[in-house]
Structure formats: C-alpha cells, structure tokens
Amino acid sequence: xxxxxxxEQLRDPAIREAADxxxxxxxxxxxxxxxxxxxxxxxxxxxxxxRIDLIRAMLESxxxxxxxxxxxxxxxxxxxSCMTTCAAKVDYAHLIDRARIHVERxxxxxxxxxxxxxxxAFVLPRPRLxxxxxxxxxFGRPLQRLLPVRLRPLLAMIxxxxxxxxxxxxxxxxxxxxxxxxxxxxxxAQQALDGNINAATIRLLTRHGCEVxxxxxxxxxxxxxxxMGRENEAMAAAAANVRAWMRERRGxxxxxxxxxxxxxxxxxKDYGHLLARMALAGEAQEIASIxxxxxxxxxxxxxxxxxxxxxxxxxxxxxxxxxxxxQRVTRPPRDLLRAAGFEVVDVPEKHFCCGSAGTYNLLQPAxxxxxxxxxxGNIDSTAPDVVAAGNIGCLTQLRRYVGAPMAHTxxxxxWATGGPLPPALAGVTLTSRPAPQREEAxxxxxxxxxxxxxxxx
Amino acid sequence: xxEAFFNEVAAAIxxxxxxxxxxxxxxxxxxxxxxxxxxxxxxxxxxxxxxVQAIVKAANxxxxxxxxxSTGNNIGLGSRSAVHAGQxxxxxxRRMNRILEIDETLAFAVVEPGVSxxxxxxxxxxxxxxxxxxxxxxxxxxxxxxxxxxKGAGYGPYFDHFGFSCGMEIVLGNGEVLRTGDGAxxxxxxxxxHVSKYSFGPILDGLFAQSNFGIVTRMGIxxxxxxxxVRSFHFTYPDDDDLAEIVDICRALKLSNFVPTLLRVANDVxxxxxxxxSPEYRPGSRTSIxxxxxxxxxxxxxxxxxxxxxxxYGPSMAAIEPQIERVRAAFGKSGKATYIPHEEALGFxxxxxxxxxxxGVPGVGELGLLKWRxxxxxxxFLPGTPMVGSIANxxxxxxxxxYAEHGMDYMIMNVCSARFARGLHVITFDRENxxxxxxxxACYEALARAYAxxxxxxxxxxxxxxxxxxxxxxxxxxxxxxxxxxxxxPAGVIAPGRYGIA
Numbered sequence: 026x027x028x029x030x031x032x033e034q035l036r037d038p039a040i041r042e043a044a045d046x047x048x049x050x051x052x053x054x055x056x057x058x059x060x061x062x063x064x065x066x067x068x069x070x071x072x073x074x075x076r077i078d079l080i081r082a083m084l085e086s087x088x089x090x091x092x093x094x095x096x097x098x099x100x101x102x103x104x105x106s107c108m109t110t111c112a113a114k115v116d117y118a119h120l121i122d123r124a125r126i127h128v129e130r131x132x133x134x135x136x137x138x139x140x141x142x143x144x145x146a147f148v149l150p151r152p153r154l155x156x157x158x159x160x161x162x163x164f165g166r167p168l169q170r171l172l173p174v175r176l177r178p179l180l181a182m183i184x185x186x187x188x189x190x191x192x193x194x195x196x197x198x199x200x201x202x203x204x205x206x207x208x209x210x211x212x213x214a215q216q217a218l219d220g221n222i223n224a225a226t227i228r229l230l231t232r233h234g235c236e237v238x239x240x241x242x243x244x245x246x247x248x249x250x251x252x253m254g255r256e257n258e259a260m261a262a263a264a265a266n267v268r269a270w271m272r273e274r275r276g277x278x279x280x281x282x283x284x285x286x287x288x289x290x291x292x293x294k295d296y297g298h299l300l301a302r303m304a305l306a307g308e309a310q311e312i313a314s315i316x317x318x319x320x321x322x323x324x325x326x327x328x329x330x331x332x333x334x335x336x337x338x339x340x341x342x343x344x345x346x347x348x349x350x351x352q353r354v355t356r357p358p359r360d361l362l363r364a365a366g367f368e369v370v371d372v373p374e375k376h377f378c379c380g381s382a383g384t385y386n387l388l389q390p391a392x393x394x395x396x397x398x399x400x401x402g403n404i405d406s407t408a409p410d411v412v413a414a415g416n417i418g419c420l421t422q423l424r425r426y427v428g429a430p431m432a433h434t435x436x437x438x439x440w441a442t443g444g445p446l447p448p449a450l451a452g453v454t455l456t457s458r459p460a461p462q463r464e465e466a467x468x469x470x471x472x473x474x475x476x477x478x479x480x481x482x
Numbered sequence: 483x484x485e486a487f488f489n490e491v492a493a494a495i496x497x498x499x500x501x502x503x504x505x506x507x508x509x510x511x512x513x514x515x516x517x518x519x520x521x522x523x524x525x526x527x528x529x530x531x532x533x534v535q536a537i538v539k540a541a542n543x544x545x546x547x548x549x550x551x552s553t554g555n556n557i558g559l560g561s562r563s564a565v566h567a568g569q570x571x572x573x574x575x576r577r578m579n580r581i582l583e584i585d586e587t588l589a590f591a592v593v594e595p596g597v598s599x600x601x602x603x604x605x606x607x608x609x610x611x612x613x614x615x616x617x618x619x620x621x622x623x624x625x626x627x628x629x630x631x632x633k634g635a636g637y638g639p640y641f642d643h644f645g646f647s648c649g650m651e652i653v654l655g656n657g658e659v660l661r662t663g664d665g666a667x668x669x670x671x672x673x674x675x676h677v678s679k680y681s682f683g684p685i686l687d688g689l690f691a692q693s694n695f696g697i698v699t700r701m702g703i704x705x706x707x708x709x710x711x712v713r714s715f716h717f718t719y720p721d722d723d724d725l726a727e728i729v730d731i732c733r734a735l736k737l738s739n740f741v742p743t744l745l746r747v748a749n750d751v752x753x754x755x756x757x758x759x760s761p762e763y764r765p766g767s768r769t770s771i772x773x774x775x776x777x778x779x780x781x782x783x784x785x786x787x788x789x790x791x792x793x794x795y796g797p798s799m800a801a802i803e804p805q806i807e808r809v810r811a812a813f814g815k816s817g818k819a820t821y822i823p824h825e826e827a828l829g830f831x832x833x834x835x836x837x838x839x840x841x842g843v844p845g846v847g848e849l850g851l852l853k854w855r856x857x858x859x860x861x862x863f864l865p866g867t868p869m870v871g872s873i874a875n876x877x878x879x880x881x882x883x884x885y886a887e888h889g890m891d892y893m894i895m896n897v898c899s900a901r902f903a904r905g906l907h908v909i910t911f912d913r914e915n916x917x918x919x920x921x922x923x924a925c926y927e928a929l930a931r932a933y934a935x936x937x938x939x940x941x942x943x944x945x946x947x948x949x950x951x952x953x954x955x956x957x958x959x960x961x962x963x964x965x966x967x968x969x970x971x972p973a974g975v976i977a978p979g980r981y982g983i984a
Contacts, residue, residue: 027914049856051514051856051857051858051913052509052512052858053514053557053561053852053858054509054512054554054557054561054562055555055557055621055623055846055849058553058555058598058621058623059623067501067506067527067573067576068503068505068506069503069505069506069508069509070505074509075505075509078505109846110621110622110623110846110849112557112846112849112850112852112853113852113853113858114850114853370607370608371604371607371608373601373604373605373607373608374600374601374604375604376600406608407608479734479737479738480734480737480738480740481734481735481737481738481740481808481812482738482740
C-alpha cells in the first residue's frame with residue numbers, strides 16, 4: 026500500500042513504524058475471510074484490510090479522526106486472526122495499537138463513553154478495587170434499569186460466582202528436586218474473578234519441581250490499557266513488571282516468567298516492543314524472551330501425570346485468540362491434556378473469536394454477544410464433558426453461553442497430576458469415555474528392492 | 483437499466499443483500515494480476531438457489547452481466563474480480579455456505595458454494611474425524627465447490643476435485659434449474675444423486691467446469707475415510723537437472739498406485755519462498771535470483787534444488803515403515819537423493835505444508851510464497867508435462883529461460899500423478915511498479931506462447947489471460963463453447979468473457 030506521510034511525520038518513530046507496516050499490505054484480502062466483524066457484516070470497513078486503509082488516512086491527516094473511523098477501529102476485536110491468515114505478514118497488531126493510541130490522544134468521545142473507559146482502565150488493573158466493584162455490581166444488579174445504557178453490560182457481565190484470591194508477594198517452594206525458578210504473573214482481573222487459576226498453576230508448577238515467585242512490584246501486564254489506547258499507563262505497568270522480575274532474575278535467578286492468562290502473555294512477550302524507546306528496552310526484551318504460557322513451559326519440562334482413578338473426560342479445547350493468533354501456542358495445551366488422559370476435541374471454526382477480547386465485551390456488548398453465542402454453539406456441538414481454555418477473558422465470556430462446565434487448562438492439568446478436582450466440575454456427574462483402540466498393526470518385512478518394471482509393487 | 487435490475491433484485495431477495503458501497507466496489511474489483519482492478523457495478527449476496535434463480539431472471543430481463551464467486555480466494559487467478567468492470571458480483575459465499583449433508587455410510591458431503599475447506603475439516607473433526615476431505619495447499623477459507631469447478635486439485639487419493647465431485651444443481655443462464663447425473667430424474671427423492679456419476683444420457687457435469695453456462699449452487703463431494711496413520715517421506719536433490727530422474731521414479735510409483743498421494747516436486751525458490759522473501763530482490767530489480775543466491779537459500783533451509791514429498795496411509799506408523807523403505811530404495815538408487823524422514827520433516831515448516839496437504843488438513847503455510855517479492859502481484863501459470871523425465875526437463879529449460887529473460891524468479895511445484903504432472907508456476911512481482919508489472923505480463927504471455935508451440939495447454943489460467951488461451955484453442959472448440967453458451971445462456975448474463983467464452 027502506498028502511503029503519503031510528510032518527512033516531518035516520518036521523523037516520529039511511531040509513525041515511521043506505522044508507515045512501514047502500512048507499506049506491507051497488498052490487499053490480498055485473506056484477512057477478510059477470518060475477521061469476525063467482516064464475516065458478520067460484510068462491510069469492508071469492518072475488515073482488517075478496510076481498517077488498515079482507514080488507519081492510513083487517519084495517521085496521514087494527523088489530527089482528530091473522523092467519528093466513523095473511530096467506530097470501525099473500536100469494533101476491531103484485536104483478535105489477530107487476520108495475522109494468522111495474512112500472506113503478506115502485515116503486522117496488524119502493532120498498527121491497530123498505534124491507531125488506538127492516536128484515537129485516544131486526538132478524539133474526544135461522548136462523556137458517558139469517556140467515563141466508562143476511564144472507569145474500566147482504573148478499576149480492572151487493580152484487583153482489590155475490582156473485587157469491591159464486583160460486589161457493588163452484584164448488589165446493584167436489581168437497579169440495572171436505572172443505570173445509563175452504556176453501563177448496563179458491565180452488570181450483566183458480572184459472573185454469578187467469583188472466587189477472589191489476591192496473592193501477596195511470596196515464594197512457593199518446589200516439591201522434590203528444584204528444577205527451575207519461575208515468576209508467576211499473578212495478574213489483575215483474573216485474581217478477582219477466579220483465584221483458583223493461580224492456585225492450580227502454582228500447585229502444578231511446584232509439583233513439577235519449580236520454585237514459584239510472585240514478585241513484589243509486579244502487577245497488571247498493561248494489556249487492558251494498551252488496547253484502550255492508553256499507552257502511557259500500559260508502559261508504566263509493563264515497566265513495573267520488568268523491574269520487579271529483573272530484580273528476581275538478578276537475585277536468586279529466574280528461568281521463566283509464567284503467564285496463565287494468554288491475553289496477558291501476548292503483551293508480556295511483546296514488552297521488547299512496548300518499551301523499545303525506554304531506557305529499560307534491553308531488560309524488557311530479556312523478560313519478553315523468557316515469558317512462557319504455563320502450558321508451553323510444562324510441555325518443555327515434561328508433564329508427570331499420576332496414576333489415579335479418574336474418569337476419562339472429553340475436553341473441548343477452546344483456543345483463545347491471544348494464544349493461537351497472538352502467541353501461536355496451539356499444540357502444548359492439547360498435547361498436555363492428552364498426556365494427562367483426556368480425550369481432546371477441537372472447536373469447529375476455532376480461528377474465530379469468542380467476543381471476549383479484553384474489555385471488548387464491555388465496550389461492544391452486541392457484537393460480543395453474537396460472537397459468544399456463535400462460539401458456544403460450536404462448542405456445544407462437540408458434546409464436551411468440560412471445556413478448557415487458557416484465558417480468563419474467554420472463560421468469563423463463554424460461561425454465559427456454554428452449557429458444559431468450563432475450566433482453565435492449568436486446573437485440569439493440576440487435577441491430573443494429583444491436585445484437587447477443578448471447582449467447575451464439583452457436583453457434576455462425570456462419566457468416563459471409552460479409551461481409544463491402541464492396538465497397532467504389526468510391521469511387515471520390507472520387500473526386495475524395486476525392479477525396472479513400468480509399475481512399482 | 484441497472485437501477486431497474488437492482489430494484490427488482492431488492493424486491494425479490496431484500497435490499498439488505500445488495501451492497502453498492504464505495505469501499506465494497508473498490509475491494510471486490512481488486513486482484514493480483516497485471517491487467518488492473520475491475521470495479522463491479524454492485525455485489526449481491528443470494529441466500530438460496532431460488533434467490534439465485536430470481537437474480538438470473540432479473541439479469542436476463544435487464545441485460546445485466548453477473549459474475550458469481552464462491553469464496554473469492556482464487557488469488558493469482560482472479561480473486562473476486564469480475565472479467566470486466568461493470569459486471570455485478572454474485573457473492574455466493576456469504577449466505578450460501580451450508581453443509582447440506584454428510585453421509586457417513588457412503589462417505590460424501592453435499593455443499594453450497596460458500597463451504598470452505600476449513601469449515602468442512604472442522605465439521606468432519608467434530609463428527610469424530612472419521613473422514614478426510616482432500617484439501618489444496620492454498621487458503622483454508624477457499625471454497626470446495628469453486629475449486630472443483632475451476633479444476634483445482636489437492637494431493638491425496640481424491641486429488642482430482644472435479645473428478646471426485648458427484649451430482650450438481652445449477653441455475654442455467656436462462657434461469658432454469660438443472661440437476662446433473664442421477665439428480666436429473668424428475669422427483670425429489672434421489673438416493674443416487676451424489677453417489678453415481680454416470681447416469682442416463684449425456685454427462686453434462688463437465689460443461690460447468692471452467693465455463694460460464696450456469697451458476698452451480700450445490701454439489702456432492704466424495705470423502706475419504708481417514709487413515710489411522712499418515713507417514714510422509716521427503717527427498718532432496720542437489721541439481722536442477724535431477725528433475726528427470728525424479729519424474730521417472732515418481733511415474734513408476736504412481737502408475738501402480740504404490741504411493742497413494744500425489745508427489746510434490748518443488749524447486750528451491752518455491753519452498754524457500756514460502757519461508758522468506760527474496761534475499762536479492764530490491765525495488766526495481768530487473769534480474770532473477772542468482773544461482774549462488776539459490777544455493778545459499780537451500781543450505782539455509784536444508785532443502786534441495788528439488789524436494790520431493792509424498793505420504794503413505796496405513797493402520798499404524800509401523801505398518802507403513804516397509805513401504806517407506808521401498809521408496810527410500812527407489813530414490814536412493816542413483817545416490818543423488820537425501821532422505822528426510824517424517825519425524826524430521828515435522829520440524830521443517832516448508833515440509834509441514836506437504837504433510838498437512840497429504841493429511842487433509844488445511845493450512846496457511848504455503849501462502850508465504852506470495853511475499854517472495856513485495857507489491858502484491860501474483861500470477862499462476864499452469865501448464866503440465868507428461869511424466870517423462872526428459873520432457874519435464876525440457877519444460878524446465880523453457881520456463882527458466884523465459885523467467886530469466888523477464889527478470890522474474892522461476893518458482894514451481896510439479897504435482898506428479900501417474901501420467902501427468904501439473905506444473906504450478908508462480909510469478910510474484912511488484913504490481914505497484916509499472917515496469918515490473920509489464921514484465922510479469924510479458925513473462926506470462928511468453929510462457930503461454932512457448933508452451934503452446936510445444937503443444938502444451940494450460941489447465942487453469944488467471945482471468946487476464948482467458949481470452950488469450952481461448953485464442954490458442956482450435957476453432958471447433960471455440961465454436962462449440964459459443965454454441966453451448968448460446969443454448970444455455972442466450973442473453974449472455976453469466977460471467978461473459980470467463981474462460982474466453984463471450
């Protein structure tokens with residue numbers, strides 16, 4: 026794609042980078058096939074290709090964007106399905122982030138929307154505050170109709186049950202021989218919504234010989250604010266994490282930073298880019314290079330399932346977009362679940378987003394609901410005993426629509442290696458599926474070397 | 483005229499299924515060919531055969547040309563772009579994307595035009611992964627029906643996608659609905675429609691492959707029971723002229739169907755190009771990649787001047803092993819080939835594409851070759867060679883010379899069956915550079931002329947060159963096509979110009 030930035034604009038490294046990305050788009054259109062908003066609307070401006078064109082025009086003109094442009098950019102899920110399918114390898118992730126930052130800086134949203142975004146950006150990264158907000162929200166649910174329309178989806182999204190467990194900085198000792206020392210990103214919203222995920226992750230890691238550190242000073246990864254265009258807040262959060270983990274790495278050592286919310290994992294793995302223009306750039310790159318999804322890490326050191334009487338369940342594995350498109354981690358969770366004795370089934374149309382997408386289901390509830398129901402229909406069609414996913418956002422979103430119980434992959438792996446039954450399965454009648462036929466056909470001796478006949482036998 | 487047509491269509495199917503927005507018209511006109519984009523008059527999304535019929539009848543009444551597309555993923559051959567600007571694109575894929583039936587006893591599926599390889603794969607996996615659909619190595623979201631009608635192919639035993647289709651429903655250009663094969667029987671209960679290819683009377687199905695006589699709205703596609711084990715094998719060869727030896731070995735393997743898959747014989751630029759952009763290309767380059775550059779790429783990716791890939795199916799990996807040993811012996815005879823076993827190939831991204839393709843798993847791995855040069859230009863030249871090594875090498879020399887004369891990079895995969903290998907020639911170029919665009923066009927035309935002089939026709943062609951290739955056919959073939967067009971689409975409303983048929 027041809028661009029028309031001025032020399033002065035190109036002196037800004039952020040614009041320079043955007044211009045380079047824009048130049049790689051050649052309009053093949055593969056992205057449109059797999060973009061949820063395009064597939065739903067068939068509106069070119071609701072496709073990555075269309076949005077790239079809108080971003081080009083917006084950044085070239087520089088000033089406040091057109092409201093229609095903002096609407097089309099806001100409706101992008103940042104699911105990055107387009108990046109998986111793009112033949113030209115357009116770096117859409119960084120382009121849409123840059124566009125959101127531009128919108129945030131140059132566009133004045135209506136007061137209610139501004140207030141909502143400010144509220145989310147302030148509350149979600151702070152687990153204790155979020156915990157209070159969840160309680161208030163539940164209490165206020167009967168009064169939902171009195172709230173402004175924009176705020177109602179927030180109350181609707183509050184799960185019926187949450188299990189808040191906010192971890193203080195501490196060290197969890199390895200069981201048996203210590204094989205690695207890792208930091209766990211305890212996260213923000215996840216701790217308020219479902220503390221079982223961190224608890225299961227820690228048990229899983231320590232049982233596999235890992236010392237697990239919840240580092241002092243580490244907190245929200247910055248993903249939520251970054252995707253709302255609040256670059257400075259995101260960078261501040263990222264920088265705090267880099268400093269906290271580098272203290273550990275320089276101290277007692279750190280082999281990996283473990284992330285169990287894949288939305289966060291995508292961002293942590295990209296810290297080198299997010300903080301590229303800070304003095305901390307080198308350290309940020311170092312942290313990014315040791316960041317691992319929990320399933321990636323366990324697959325690397327080898328899962329140790331324990332022999333115990335457990336039903337062989339059918340697990341339908343849902344690939345979070347941040348996992349499959351952002352991090353390209355697709356095999357480890359499946360391999361581990363299979364190794365743990367589960368029957369693992371894929372979701373039809375697995376490349377499609379479930380509509381969670383960070384704060385998307387709060388800011389774009391109608392599209393999110395359509396996508397959530399579509400995903401749930403696909404999941405239900407596989408007749409699962411339990412649904413596994415590696416991202417709290419997807420779990421929270423899909424629990425509204427999916428009939429079967431849902432658990433984090435780490436919870437199932439924890440259970441399979443000696444941990445407790447995942448809370449989602451408590452009280453559920455679990456029936457074992459038949460084991461697959463494992464009888465292998467015998468090898469046959471090789472025939473003599475081929476002759477020179479016309480055929481080959 | 484056009485307004486009256488759109489009004490009539492809106493009344494028949496609903497105005498919400500007509501799109502004439504600026505952005506849509508611009509994008510639907512885009513393609514990757516040198517001839518430029520072609521802006522359509524509008525885009526219509528029909529939802530059923532009856533709606534297609536209503537649209538075709540309206541087009542007849544108002545003299546409007548329609549251009550049907552299924553999913554529009556025919557990159558390098560036309561994308562969603564119509565033959566001429568001002569035609570109305572019928573995008574069948576948006577709403578007519580239902581899998582109408584999967585018969586697990588007789589192993590066939592019945593699909594609408596919008597069903598993609600990925601959608602079929604997902605559905606088959608959901609049903610327990612008992613069946614395999616033969617896939618291309620192209621975009622997973624490509625349409626099965628459209629690919630079969632354009633004589634597309636895959637790599638498994640059911641590679642011939644048109645050959646393994648059975649029974650169609652077509653809206654003819656005159657607005658009538660035709661069922662082919664056993665479906666031609668009057669009535670609605672038709673148990674043999676999608677299982678018997680040869681029924682009473684002439685076999686009409688072939689008329690609707692690479693033509694413009696009607697719009698196919700339903701097709702039966704046969705499925706292969708999924709084998710419990712798929713084990714691939716791969717061999718690299720160091721020299722360009724090794725192609726002759728490879729082709730002669732592949733012929734013997736395929737004539738007796740010892741190897742159930744086709745054999746992919748890809749050159750260095752094709753496989754390495756799926757992994758990286760050209761290391762030598764600079765904007766304005768007028769030369770092909772050097773031999774030294776190709777050697778460096780091969781060393782980097784541990785691939786050959788030619789790399790052969792195929793696979794066996796069987797009840798277990800162990801049971802397949804003896805066949806692998808036989809193939810190793812065949813390719814190992816001359817001492818030129820290096821064997822890459824299945825387990826090692828799983829770690830080669832470029833070879834994983836072959837494994838996926840032979841396993842009926844859609845993937846995006848091969849799309850990387852479109853990025854070999856920047857600028858989005860892409861053409862596929864698709865002639866073929868008899869499976870005779872000396873002729874394959876002769877074709878190689880013709881192509882290499884013409885690519886070099888035009889400063890293009892010779893990128894090819896020969897897909898080998900028993901008697902014939904389709905030569906998938908890729909031309910990637912900077913479409914935004916007028917000189918390079920013109921050279922790509924000249925390169926294609928020179929290839930088309932040279933192969934025709936050698937007596938070799940193409941199997942498929944980019945839209946820009948349909949008229950050129952039809953002009954290469956004998957007059958009686960052209961006249962027959964024209965006569966059939968006049969019979970089935972007398973007003974000429976279906977894709978006039980497609981495959982050179984006015």
